[in-house]
Amino acid sequence: MGEFLALLFNTAVFAAALRMATPLIFAALGGIFSERSGVVNIALEGMMLIGAFTAMFVSHQTGIPWLGVLGAMLAGLLIGLLHAVFCIHYRANQVVVGTAINIFAGGLTVFLLRHYFGAAGTSPSVATISDITLPIISQIPWIGRVIGRQNPLVYLALVAVVIANVVIYKTSWGLRLRAVGEHPRAADTVGVNVFRMRYVAVALSGALAGLGGTYLSIAHLSRFSEGMTAGRGFIALAAVIFGKWTPYGALGACLFFGYVDALQMRLQAVGVPTQFMNMLPYVLTMVALAGFIGKSVGPKASGEPYIKG
Amino acid sequence: MLSKIKQLRWQEIATPLAAVILALIIGAGFILYVGENPLAAYRILFMESLGSIRNLATTLQRATPLMFTGLAVAFSYRAGLFNIGAEGQLYIGAFAAAWVGFTFTGLPRLVHLPLAIIAGMIGGGLWGAIPGFLKAKLGIHEVINTIMLNFIALYLTDWLATGPFHGGSWVPETARISPTAALTRLYPPTRLSTGLYLALAAAFFAYLVLWKTKQGYELRAVGLNPQAAEYGGINVARNTVIAMAISGALAGLAGTEQILGLHQKFIVRFSADLGFMGVAVALLGKNHPVGVIFAAILFGALQTGSAAMDRLTSVPRELITIIQALIIFFVAAEYLIRRMLRMKEEA
Numbered sequence: 001m002g003e004f005l006a007l008l009f010n011t012a013v014f015a016a017a018l019r020m021a022t023p024l025i026f027a028a029l030g031g032i033f034s035e036r037s038g039v040v041n042i043a044l045e046g047m048m049l050i051g052a053f054t055a056m057f058v059s060h061q062t063g064i065p066w067l068g069v070l071g072a073m074l075a076g077l078l079i080g081l082l083h084a085v086f087c088i089h090y091r092a093n094q095v096v097v098g099t100a101i102n103i104f105a106g107g108l109t110v111f112l113l114r115h116y117f118g119a120a121g122t123s124p125s126v127a128t129i130s131d132i133t134l135p136i137i138s139q140i141p142w143i144g145r146v147i148g149r150q151n152p153l154v155y156l157a158l159v160a161v162v163i164a165n166v167v168i169y170k171t172s173w174g175l176r177l178r179a180v181g182e183h184p185r186a187a188d189t190v191g192v193n194v195f196r197m198r199y200v201a202v203a204l205s206g207a208l209a210g211l212g213g214t215y216l217s218i219a220h221l222s223r224f225s226e227g228m229t230a231g232r233g234f235i236a237l238a239a240v241i242f243g244k245w246t247p248y249g250a251l252g253a254c255l256f257f258g259y260v261d262a263l264q265m266r267l268q269a270v271g272v273p274t275q276f277m278n279m280l281p282y283v284l285t286m287v288a289l290a291g292f293i294g295k296s297v298g299p300k301a302s303g304e305p306y307i308k309g
Numbered sequence: 310m311l312s313k314i315k316q317l318r319w320q321e322i323a324t325p326l327a328a329v330i331l332a333l334i335i336g337a338g339f340i341l342y343v344g345e346n347p348l349a350a351y352r353i354l355f356m357e358s359l360g361s362i363r364n365l366a367t368t369l370q371r372a373t374p375l376m377f378t379g380l381a382v383a384f385s386y387r388a389g390l391f392n393i394g395a396e397g398q399l400y401i402g403a404f405a406a407a408w409v410g411f412t413f414t415g416l417p418r419l420v421h422l423p424l425a426i427i428a429g430m431i432g433g434g435l436w437g438a439i440p441g442f443l444k445a446k447l448g449i450h451e452v453i454n455t456i457m458l459n460f461i462a463l464y465l466t467d468w469l470a471t472g473p474f475h476g477g478s479w480v481p482e483t484a485r486i487s488p489t490a491a492l493t494r495l496y497p498p499t500r501l502s503t504g505l506y507l508a509l510a511a512a513f514f515a516y517l518v519l520w521k522t523k524q525g526y527e528l529r530a531v532g533l534n535p536q537a538a539e540y541g542g543i544n545v546a547r548n549t550v551i552a553m554a555i556s557g558a559l560a561g562l563a564g565t566e567q568i569l570g571l572h573q574k575f576i577v578r579f580s581a582d583l584g585f586m587g588v589a590v591a592l593l594g595k596n597h598p599v600g601v602i603f604a605a606i607l608f609g610a611l612q613t614g615s616a617a618m619d620r621l622t623s624v625p626r627e628l629i630t631i632i633q634a635l636i637i638f639f640v641a642a643e644y645l646i647r648r649m650l651r652m653k654e655e656a
Contacts, residue, residue: 096641100635103582103633110627238457278464
């Protein structure tokens with residue numbers, strides 16, 4: 001039992017949890033912006049996958065991983081715009097378009113992977129973003145060992161949460177964003193451009209999800225492999241719901257899911273099947289939705305196309 | 310009157326047709342990108358999927374599970390529900406069918422096969438009923454819950470097939486099903502099985518239920534306008550659960566067919582998006598059983614032809630996945646296509 005407790009509070013597990021949470025945090029923030037504007041985004045998975053591929057590809061071509069980060073964000077942004085055009089302009093069903101993007105991303109990344117790198121399911125190894133050590137913080141006992149030495153993208157994710165929170169709750173843009181997602185007609189009446197707000201929010205959503213994918217291919221690993229997001233986009237979606245559509249809530253959910261992820265390998269050794277740990281985020285989200293741990297209710301106009309009239 | 314019906318039919322077919330053509334045109338761009346001739350590649354795609362009876366049989370074999378998942382999505386759609394959980398229902402149904410298949414031995418075929426099929430239907434049906442129940446009782450939108458249940462089903466069957474029911478080899482799969490539970494192969498050496506008949510029967514069943522029974526009338530009424538249906542004395546909650554259960558059972562049959570007809574054992578993660586493709590098939594088939602069958606055959610043909618295209622040209626077979634996704638985009642954006650075809654929007 002003592003050993004088990006030691007495992008639960010092991011600094012290595014917490015440090016790993018933070019790493020596992022990072023791609024989820026970016027994608028979940030993306031999900032929040034999109035859903036807050038009233039556009040359901042189940043395409044986070046596909047956007048992450050495209051981001052992961054692009055980051056690898058740009059890093060491979062240029063040797064500069066940070067250009068990969070930019071490329072991935074740009075690619076995610078473009079896929080976000082694609083989602084936006086179909087959902088907002090052509091009034092297509094948002095869940096259907098999201099499904100199409102996920103299938104498209106799965107096909108496109110492997111198509112390009114095989115075209116450029118041959119038959120194998122993985123790309124060659126590319127230049128990655130390396131970890132950095134924070135000067136003073138790394139000296140603090142326990143905490144230093146958890147957050148003192150991490151990837152820059154890990155820190156960026158935490159900063160992004162703070163920024164997202166300020167943007168959504170403390171700026172007039174954020175107020176308009178929430179208005180558009182809750183009651184587009186009213187927002188329109190007072191002069192908010194519903195279409196433009198939604199376009200920007202969904203494009204931003206794509207860029208953030210792409211950034212999440214970046215972490216997978218050029219920070220956590222040094223290559224892209226087929227379907228490497230492995231459902232993380234959907235876990236991010238779960239974190240959005242679990243965190244009640246707020247940045248800090250989603251951060252908490254992502255850290256918890258990351259912790260579960262980090263723990264599973266170690267718990268397998270004591271006989272807990274990994275599959276049950278894998279299932280946990282999804283089960284908890286259903287429980288949260290059902291209202292057993294404080295009801296999760298999303299933005300009112302989420303999922304409905306807005307027809308000006 | 311007759312010309313009006315004709316016009317309506319034309320409108321029904323025009324959008325999906327335009328979507329497929331647009332997707333193939335953009336697909337041609339991808340073929341050019343990798344330096345191949347689109348016409349030559351498409352010719353291979355066509356010949357290798359429909360050019361001979363043997364190829365046609367493979368196409369039908371690939372189309373069979375898509376008919377089921379397409380029907381599953383279409384059926385729920387008619388009741389106003391979006392079942393994006395066909396993938397999960399498929400896995401649960403598949404495992405249930407496999408379990409009956411490898412657990413019981415010495416049963417006569419006439420008992421064993423139907424038993425396995427029914428188990429698959431019940432497995433998928435129960436898994437589908439969960440989000441239906443949560444929607445009916447607590448008002449939770451089925452989309453999120455079906456997505457979550459997809460992953461839960463994936464990991465649950467993964468655990469079952471590698472843990473308590475592991476077949477003993479190093480491969481993550483169960484033991485083989487008994488031959489008495491297997492569907493008969495129709496055209497060896499292709500793997501087309503009598504599952505095709507089952508799919509056609511399921512389509513006929515879906516049509517009968519939806520358009521020829523009181524139950525179906527209620528389901529469609531709920532789908533068109535739940536408030537009005539409730540006001541008219543229809544129990545919306547009950548119909549929501551029924552619709553999701555039947556939809557889940559249809560998806561469960563897709564898994565059942567894959568196990569009893571194709572793999573003859575449960576293999577972890579065997580599906581490769583058959584459930585999600587069901588969304589595409591249902592959309593392309595206009596959520597009508599007949600349309601679903603044709604859409605599934607088209608997708609089956611694309612998949613069959615892509616293997617040969619991959620072998621004979623430098624075009625990766627994933628081109629087909631891209632084309633399938635593009636088809637969904639264009640069918641989903643009917644508004645766009647109608648405008649392109651200068652069709653008047655229905656009032």
